[in-house]
Structures are given as C-alpha cells and as structure tokens.
Amino acid sequence: MKKELEHFNVDEWYGGSQKWFSDAWMKIGGCGAVTACDLCIYLAKAMGLTDLYPGDPEHVTMEDYISFGMRMKPYLSPRMHGINRTETYIDGLNTYLADTGCVPFVMEGVSGETDIEKAVCLVKEQIDRGFPVPYLMLLHRDKKLDDYMWHWFLLNGYEEDGKHTRVKAVSYGKAVWMDLRHLWRTDRKRKGGFVLIRKKEVSGNTDSEGYES
Numbered sequence: 560m561k562k563e564l565e566h567f568n569v570d571e572w573y574g575g576s577q578k579w580f581s582d583a584w585m586k587i588g589g590c591g592a593v594t595a596c597d598l599c600i601y602l603a604k605a606m607g608l609t610d611l612y613p614g615d616p617e618h619v620t621m622e623d624y625i626s627f628g629m630r631m632k633p634y635l636s637p638r639m640h641g642i643n644r645t646e647t648y649i650d651g652l653n654t655y656l657a658d659t660g661c662v663p664f665v666m667e668g669v670s671g672e673t674d675i676e677k678a679v680c681l682v683k684e685q686i687d688r689g690f691p692v693p694y695l696m697l698l699h700r701d702k703k704l705d706d707y708m709w710h711w712f713l714l715n716g717y718e719e720d721g722k723h724t725r726v727k728a729v730s731y732g733k734a735v736w737m738d739l740r741h742l743w744r745t746d747r748k749r750k751g752g753f754v755l756i757r758k759k760e761v762s763g764n765t766d767s768e769g770y771e772s
Contacts, residue, residue: 560718560719561716561717561718561719562683562686562687562716562717562718563715563716563727564601564605564686564689564690564691564715564716565604565605566597566601566715566729566734567597567600567601567604567616567617567619568619569619569620569621569624569732570620570621572621572732572733573729573732573733573734574597574713574729574730574732574733574734575593575596575597575600575624575628575732576593576730576731576732577589577590577592577593577628577731578731578732579621579624579625579628579732580625580628580629582629582632584632584636584637585628585629585632585637587637588637588638588641589628589632589637590641590642590710590711590712590730591635591637591641591642591648591651591711592628592631592632592634592635592636592637593628593631593711593730594693594711594712594713594730595631595634595635595648595651595652595655595693596624596627596628596631597691597713597729598652598691598693598713598756599611599612599627599631599655600612600616600619600627601616601691601715603616604616604617605689606689608661608663610659610660610661611656611659611661612627613627613630614626614627631655634651634652634654634655634658635648635651635652635655636651641709642695642711643695643697643709643749643751644668645668645669645670645695645751645752645753645754646668648668648693648695648711648754649666649667649668649754652666653666662759663758663759664756664757664758664759665756665757665759666754666755666756666757667754667755667757668752668753668754668755669681669752669753669754669755670750670752671695671697671743671745671750671751671752672750673752675740675743675744678739678743678753679724679739679740679743681753681755682714682717682726682739682753683717683724685755685756686714686715686716686717688757690755690756690757691713691714691715691729692713692714692715692753692754692755693711693712693713693753693754693756694711694712694713694714694728694751694752694753694754695710695711695751695752695753696708696709696710696712696742696745696750696751697709697745697747697749697750697751698745698747698748698749698750699742699745699746699747700745700746700747701741704737704742706730706731707728707730710730711730712728712729712730713728713729713730714726714727714728714729714753715727715729715734716734717739718736723738723740724738724739724740725737725738725739726739726742728742
C-alpha cells in the first residue's frame with residue numbers, strides 16, 4: 560500500500576530549503592519556519608486556503624519562497640536551542656494562522672515517547688486524511704541521519720511492505736524515503752515528536768474542537 564500527497568515545486572526543487580536564505584539565522588536554524596511554509600503552501604494548493612500563502616501556490620519561485628520564509632520567521636524564529644518542542648511549533652503556527660484570519664484547524668503534539676505502533680498509525684491516518692505531518696527529530700543513534708537531527712521536516716507519504724512502513728520525508732528541497740520505525744526508535748533521551756493537524760468541526764455558528772475522521 561502506498562499513499563503520497565501531491566506537494567509543490569519551487570522551480571526545480573521539491574518544496575523549500577533553509578539553505579536558500581541569506582539571513583544567517585534562517586540558513587542555520589530556519590527548519591521550523593520552512594516546514595510551516597511548506598505546509599501552508601500545500602494547504603493553499605490542495606485545499607484552496609489561499610489566505611495562508613500570499614503568492615500563487617501553483618507557481619512558486621525561489622524568490623517568492625524566500626520572501627514567504629522571512630514573513631514566517633517572526634512566528635517560528637530560529638533560536639539558540641532550536642524549536643525543540645511541538646508546543647512551541649504549534650503556538651507559532653497558530654499565531655500565523657490567526658493573523659491571516661484562516662483558523663480552520665486544531666493542532667495536537669505527539670510526544671516522541673509515544674508507543675511506536677501508535678505513532679505509526681497516527682502518521683498514516685494523518686496522511687490518509689490529506690494532511691502532511693510536521694515532524695521533529697532531536698537526537699538519533701543513527702549517524703546517517705545527521706542532517707535530520709535537531710530538525711523539523713514534513714512527512715507527506717507512506718508505503719507499507721510487509722512489516723515495514725516507509726515515510727516520505729521532505730526537507731532541503733527534496734524527498735527521501737525513510738523507515739518510520741527506525742526513525743522513531745532513536746535510543747536517545749531527547750526524542751522530538753510530531754504534530755497532528757485536523758479540520759475543526761463546525762456546528763451552526765459555533766466552532767467545535769472535535770476532530771473530523
């Protein structure tokens with residue numbers, strides 16, 4: 560079984576990259592803001608929520624993307640120890656959504672201490688609902704994952720083959736397929752987590768913070 564969400568291109572790149580910024584803090588620690596930019600452009604393109612992105616989500620240039628990243632920076636500012644909690648990410652993104660006047664979502668952080676099989680199910684369910692997963696990895700025993708340590712990135716697809724579940728990790732303007740259980744099983748105290756995003760249920764004129772299935 561394979562499920563991939565349709566992403567967007569920035570010129571010839573698959574999504575955005577913090578490496579494009581001349582701003583030193585964004586280049587070094589802008590992964591949270593960049594992941595939020597990718598998410599907002601995806602939602603603008605896939606769900607018609609055009610207030611989330613000031614440009615054309617069907618034709619994103621690198622110049623447009625960098626401008627959007629600098630607009631997102633105050634909400635998810637790079638900092639000395641990074642955006643190392645899902646709660647910090649949610650607070651920043653919620654503030655951005657409120658400022659755009661587009662707040663049709665509720666968000667929930669999932670701790671890196673969560674049971675591995677539950678985490679796998681939640682990621683798959685989120686992607687099945689049409690939402691990418693903002694994912695935070697702090698430390699990991701596998702040094703081959705150095706570029707993704709202390710780093711935010713998006714998961715926007717999964718593939719199951721027997722006992723294995725691979726996810727499509729989007730960052731640095733490219734996508735890489737990774738084994739989700741290996742990614743989750745860090746063997747380190749500082750684990751990270753991910754963010755679930757759901758549509759608000761609306762009943763009459765009152766928003767409810769229940770989740771749509």
